[in-house]
Amino acid sequence: MENFTDIDYELACFLLECVEQKRYTWTYVEVAEVLSERLNRPVNAHFHLNHPLGKVVYLCFDLELPFLSAIVRHGGVSRRTIGSGFYELARELRPQYKAMEPYRAWQQELALVKSCRDWSPLRRTLYPDA
Numbered sequence: 207m208e209n210f211t212d213i214d215y216e217l218a219c220f221l222l223e224c225v226e227q228k229r230y231t232w233t234y235v236e237v238a239e240v241l242s243e244r245l246n247r248p249v250n251a252h253f254h255l256n257h258p259l260g261k262v263v264y265l266c267f268d269l270e271l272p273f274l275s276a277i278v279r280h281g282g283v284s285r286r287t288i289g290s291g292f293y294e295l296a297r298e299l300r301p302q303y304k305a306m307e308p309y310r311a312w313q314q315e316l317a318l319v320k321s322c323r324d325w326s327p328l329r330r331t332l333y334p335d336a
Contacts, residue, residue: 207331210261216244217258218265219332221274225319233281256291263295269327272318273299279312288312 210218220240224232238251249255259275266273275292293308296315303311329336 207265210265211258212245213241213249213254214258214261215332216241217255218262218274218328220244221262221277222325222328222332224277225274225322226325228320230277230316230320232278234278235281237278260291260295263292263299265331266328267299269331271325271328272322273315274319274328276312276315276319 207215217237220237224230234251234255238249238255241249241254255278259278262275263273266275273292273296279288288308288311293303293311296311297303300311300315303314306314
């Protein structure tokens with residue numbers, strides 16, 4: 207976490223709060239709006255979220271947790287559109303996803319997020335003094 211910026215940290219905290227409250231459906235625009243409020247500055251959904259989401263994926267991987275970023279999706283008409291960044295990272299870190307099409311890999315990871323009952327490693331990492 208030493209190279210986490212404020213947006214990386216707030217995103218990780220927000221996504222953790224979401225899964226602990228069983229709120230699993232967020233669009234990039236919705237997440238950007240929440241982060242804009244939390245950071246008290248504009249966050250552009252199209253430019254400012256890719257790298258922070260990637261950092262959260264790597265953090266979850268290091269902690270042997272499902273990838274929290276799976277709860278963030280593109281909005282719009284195609285509900286089957288999965289971010290290419292998510293799919294590329296997921297394929298890199300979970301080789302079994304190389305044989306799956308992006309939507310199926312995302313479904314698999316989202317199922318892991320929903321079934322995870324112990325997010326305490328992430329909570330301890332984000333809030334070490336709590």
